[in-house]
Amino acid sequence: MRKLLALLACALPVPAAAAETGALVRYVACPIYRDADSGKKSGCWLADDAATGQRWDVSLSPYKPDWNYGVLVEGRTTAAPPDACGAPVLEPVRTSRLYDMPCTRHMLPAEGYPGRRYKLQGRYIDPLSVARPVPPGPYAERAFPIYFEFGNDFLVYQYDDYLLDRAVTWIRAAKPKRLVVTGFAASRPETISGQVIAEPTELARKRAQTIAESLRRLLPGIAIETRWEESAPPADEPDADGIPGQSQRRVEIRALF
Amino acid sequence: MRGPRSNPAPHLGPVLAGLATVALATVAVGKGPPPRWWAPGEGRVFPQQLDYANAQGSLRVLLAGEPVATKGHPFFEPLGSNGRACVTCHQPADAMSLSAETARARWDATGGKDPLFAAIDGSDCPSLPQAQRASHALLLNRGLFRIERPWPPKAWNGAPVTPDFSIAVVRDPNGCNSAPGHGPAAGNISVYRRPRPVANMKYLLAVGFPFDPKQGYALPLDPDDGRMQSGNLMADNRAGNLRLQMDDAGTTHLEFRKRLTPAQVTRITDFEKRVFTAQQSSRQGGALDDMGAKGGPAHLRDSEPGALGSIGEPVWSEYAAWDKLSPADAARLTPEQLAFRRSVARGARVFRDRTFLITDTAGINSRIGFGNPVRNSCVFCHNMSQMGNDVAPGQVDLGTTTMPFADPWPDLPLFRITCLKAPHPHYGRVILTMDPGFALTTGRCADVGKITLQSMRGLAARAPYFSNGLAKDLRGVVDYYDRRYHIGYSEQDKQDLVNLMSVL
Known part of the structure; x- marks a missing residue:
């Protein structure tokens, strides 16, 4: 049954957006949970793009949806078959919860789709009992970005903790004189799926303060200056995974000597 | 009161036979067994090993290192004005906690005169007539002590915390949230x-x-030694290290008007870090460290703490050997013992592997991005090897204190929380709760109802369960989860989980 459904899904007509691998997709939708069960954390998240009618598999987002609220979906199309969750896959992908957009919670049964068996991979940190390798020098001024979901200053598990741990490991080795922590927010209004969305300008300050507080705990005694800027242009940074919106919602930790 | 190793019930025979040697080792010849109750200031020596019978078998308390002379020891001496010591509410026979059954027995033995029932928090409210049993009903029926928190909240160092919610008293059955000097208007909240x-x-x-x-920050630093804090000591995480916890307990529970001296803090810390406890034998299953199993506190004492079960020793794999007992070993057991051991081993697997949808639970489904819902099992949160508490700070809202998930107990106060900024992601703007929990520490609406996960050791000795005694027995714990998350456990699953928890 499962194989049959997967084959049927593969045979479905693929829309133009999906056919173009790597195309950026960005829309607002109510998420759908598919109760696939291949063990822990294996359920699927799906979301329909109202402009095209296309249902996408957005399960690979590091920050998953809440079925009671809308999500801003940002992702890139892939050629991956829709056999895990029953929809073409966006990867990389981000789903930001929109808490001012209530949704009717909806759950689909697995319907033969397995979801994805969870495995620890990608951006995760080791326990403190595991020594971090010392990054090689020479050390010079350097900036480390930390990224956030839309409207959020929350440290994303198995994404931001990894980025911050990596930055702190380098800073401990490099011993800069001070850190300048600058928060950015995507505060310029944009119309997405017919909705005008913009981050509040104060989010840039909150993000800077959130990261500065964590740095004070991780690097006690180091001089930290916080700054914030209201509007951030997109930047092409590898850890933003080629998603322009992600790169706008960031904090930059700049190590100065 | 029952004494340790004394007058064993007939069904405890196999269990307690092995304890006779312990009794000889720890009890002076010619004297009766020491009393089960440790009274403040009695001056006993705390030995390296204590065993106490309970309804499920027996609990063992191990003290690593040398025995402790309790005379003059600040954990055991009454420091404050009400005659209590730390040991009053942290009794060895009750896995260093206190069961409601023990509280009732203490009332019966002393006519309510024991310092345990001090008006400050051993009664439902100090304003009630203290000689009456009914004034101590929450302690006697549910093992609950009154905890008075400042309102608005204050940080550990007394710094004011500006809450993002308001609080109103909906129901105050005991008077401690509305009587003169009590309640939010008077600058405090009693839970x-x-x-x-x-x-x-x-x-x-x-x-x-x-x-x-769960909070989205690096861990806070200990103000005393600069190390990171686990965040797993107190139900509302109001004290991040043992010294702060001792100060808090001293000034409230003991009514100690001075500060503990550094020497006293050091002695209490030394003792507390050396005490290990767990169920040692089972009434139905026999010795818990038998046939390859690693039950009992010795394994706890000898293991490294803080490891995730998912990448190290799987949680409750202490009983994995009972999953594959050899025919020869099985033949050495009674049918009842064999069935029980297999049930425990199944229970451990159910605990680890039986997944269900976790929904609308702050600390799991928000703000952390696991998704709402997320499919996982008990070890998602109870993830630390050997202990089953959370490796990360364990502040999670299971709904045990908050409506609509909690039972609407009329003898507990009920508060109406109104979120002044963003609504709570799962409850909305207005929340009804019997204990705001972690929110009374952080001042954040998003933290209402969060309670720090507990250790799962020694459960058989310290009913009832959950922070507010919501579950009167282990079956009540399983039933709560089954109802809260629509898990659909079978009767066999439930009994296996109960049996597992009875041997931890």
């Missing part, structure tokens, strides 16, 4: 909680990772 076990401390203090994924 009612179970005492947490003071044992296996190295696990509760262990730090596995540098971040608190």
